[in-house]
Amino acid sequence: MSGPVRFGRRVRALPWPGLQWARHAPSGLAVAVALVLAVGVSVGTYGTGGAAADVQPVAAPDACAPDWVTGWQTAAQPAPGNPALGGTTLRMVVHPQVTGSEIRLRLSNAYGTMPLSVAGVSAARSDGAAGLLPGTVASVMFGGQPSVVIPAGADVLSDPVPLVAEAGRPLAVSMFLPVAPPVLTQHSVALQTSYVSRRGDWTLGDASAFPVPVGSWLVLTGVDVLVPRPVNAVVTVGDSITDGVGSGPDADERWSDALSDRLSRSGGAAVMSVLNAGIARNRLLSDGTAGGGDSPLTRFDRDVASAAGATDVVLHIGTNDVAARRSAAEITEGMRRFAERARSAGMRVFLTTITPSDAGPHGTSAAVANRAAVNAWVRVHGREYADGVFDFAASVADPAEPTSLAPEFDSGDGLHLSAAGYRAMAGAVDPELLTGSPCLAGTSPVRVLLSGG
Numbered sequence: 001m002s003g004p005v006r007f008g009r010r011v012r013a014l015p016w017p018g019l020q021w022a023r024h025a026p027s028g029l030a031v032a033v034a035l036v037l038a039v040g041v042s043v044g045t046y047g048t049g050g051a052a053a054d055v056q057p058v059a060a061p062d063a064c065a066p067d068w069v070t071g072w073q074t075a076a077q078p079a080p081g082n083p084a085l086g087g088t089t090l091r092m093v094v095h096p097q098v099t100g101s102e103i104r105l106r107l108s109n110a111y112g113t114m115p116l117s118v119a120g121v122s123a124a125r126s127d128g129a130a131g132l133l134p135g136t137v138a139s140v141m142f143g144g145q146p147s148v149v150i151p152a153g154a155d156v157l158s159d160p161v162p163l164v165a166e167a168g169r170p171l172a173v174s175m176f177l178p179v180a181p182p183v184l185t186q187h188s189v190a191l192q193t194s195y196v197s198r199r200g201d202w203t204l205g206d207a208s209a210f211p212v213p214v215g216s217w218l219v220l221t222g223v224d225v226l227v228p229r230p231v232n233a234v235v236t237v238g239d240s241i242t243d244g245v246g247s248g249p250d251a252d253e254r255w256s257d258a259l260s261d262r263l264s265r266s267g268g269a270a271v272m273s274v275l276n277a278g279i280a281r282n283r284l285l286s287d288g289t290a291g292g293g294d295s296p297l298t299r300f301d302r303d304v305a306s307a308a309g310a311t312d313v314v315l316h317i318g319t320n321d322v323a324a325r326r327s328a329a330e331i332t333e334g335m336r337r338f339a340e341r342a343r344s345a346g347m348r349v350f351l352t353t354i355t356p357s358d359a360g361p362h363g364t365s366a367a368v369a370n371r372a373a374v375n376a377w378v379r380v381h382g383r384e385y386a387d388g389v390f391d392f393a394a395s396v397a398d399p400a401e402p403t404s405l406a407p408e409f410d411s412g413d414g415l416h417l418s419a420a421g422y423r424a425m426a427g428a429v430d431p432e433l434l435t436g437s438p439c440l441a442g443t444s445p446v447r448v449l450l451s452g453g
Contacts, residue, residue, distance in 0.1 A: 064439035069309035071096035071225035074187040075277040077293040078111035086180035089197040092220045096165040097273040105158040106222030108185045109150035116150045122203040126172035130195040130207035176201040187217040189280045229439040233273040234312035242278025246411030253419035258426035269441035277303040284334040311435040316352040323361040328373035339385040351382040353393035358404045359414035388433040395428040
C-alpha cells in the first residue's frame with residue numbers, strides 16, 4: 001500500500017480502473033446545507049514554466065479540509081440470481097454513519113459471472129420505508145453517464161451526487177436492472193427492509209411502485225460521504241454475531257451500531273464511522289462455506305482496505321471455526337495472519353475473544369475447550385500482534401456459567417446475542433485505543449440544516 005499518512009490514515013488511490021476521480025467541493029445544488037464547522041483552506045500558486053525551478057512555494061494543504069469517508073458499507077456474498085428481478089428496480093435502504101453534503105455509491109458485481117447492466121440509478125433521502133422525501137431525489141451518474149455496465153468480478157464507484165447525508169437518517173438507492181444476472185452480488189442478512197418494484201424503471205418512482213419487501217442488500221455495497229472535516233473509519237469484521245443476527249430488523253442494534261452510538265455520544269475526536277463487514281456463517285479459516293462468504297483474509301482488500309478513511313479494524317470471529325472442529329492453534333494462527341495483514345496496510349488492528357455458546361456444535365465439550373484455549377491466547381498473546389484486545393467473551397458471559405451467554409444477553413438460541421448483549425460487546429471496546437478523528441477535536445458534532453427538513 002502506498003500514499004502519504006495523515007492523522008494515522010494512509011491516503012489510498014481508489015481501486016476502480018477506467019474512471020477518473022477527483023475531490024469535489026460541495027455542489028451548488030446542496031445549498032440547503034449549512035455546515036456549522038468552519039474549515040480553513042491554504043492556497044498556493046505555481047510558476048508558469050512547468051520546471052521544478054519554476055514552482056513557487058506552496059502552502060501544505062489543510063489536513064482538515066473536506067474529505068471522503070465511507071459512511072455505510074456491507075460485505076458482499078454470492079447468491080443465485082432470481083430471474084424475476086430482470087426488468088425491475090431495486091430500492092435499497094441504508095443508514096449512513098456520518099453527515100455530509102455529497103455522496104457517491106459503490107455498486108458491486110464482485111461475484112458475477114457476466115457483466116451486470118444497471119440502466120438507471122437514483123439516490124434520495126428515504127422516509128424509512130419505500131418512500132422518498134420530496135425534493136431530495138437525485139440521478140446518479142457514472143463517468144458522466146446515467147447507466148453503467150459492471151464487469152464480472154468488479155465494483156464501480158459513482159460520480160459524486162449532490163445529496164445531503166445525515167448520520168442515522170435513511171437513504172434510498174434505486175437501481176434499474178434490465179436483465180437479472182445468473183449470480184447476484186448481495187448481502188443476505190441485512191436486518192433492514194429494502195424493496196423490489198413491479199416491472200419497469202421506477203428509479204424516480206414513489207412507494208406505490210415497490211410492493212415487494214426484501215431482507216437483503218442487493219448490488220449496493222457502499223456509500224461514501226463528503227464530510228466537512230476528515231472522519232476516520234473503523235471496520236468491524238466477523239460472522240453472524242457482527243452481522244447482528246438475534247437483534248431486531250430495521251432497528252440498527254448490531255454491536256457495530258451500538259459502538260457508533262457510543263462514539264457519537266462522546267463527540268469530538270472520539271467520533272468515527274463504524275462500518276460493518278460481518279457475514280452470517282463466516283469462518284476465519286475457510287472461504288465460501290455454506291453461504292458464509294469468503295474468509296476475512298480473502299476479502300480484506302474489498303471489505304476493509306478499500307473503505308475510504310478506514311484506519312482501524314476489529315476482528316471478532318472464530319465461533320464457526322470452533323464448531324467446525326478447527327484447532328485452537330489453527331484459529332490463533334489465522335488471527336495472527338489477519339493482524340499482520342491489517343498492520344501491513346497501515347491500519348490499527350484489534351483482536352477479540354470469542355463469545356460463549358452452549359448451542360449445538362458450538363457448545364460441545366470439545367468446542368468449549370477449544371474456545372477457551374483461543375480466548376486464553378488472545379488475552380495473553382493478542383497484544384503481541386495487535387494494537388489491542390477487547391474481551392467480548394467476558395462482557396457477555398453468564399457469571400454463574402461462563403461457558404454460556406448471560407440470560408439477558410442471549411437472543412434465545414444460545415449463540416447469538418440480544419440487543420442488550422450487543423450493547424455490552426460495544427461497551428467492551430476501549431475508545432482510547434482507536435485512532436478516532438483528530439480533525440474533530442474540540443468541536444461539537446457536525447450538524448446540517450435542511451430546508452423544509
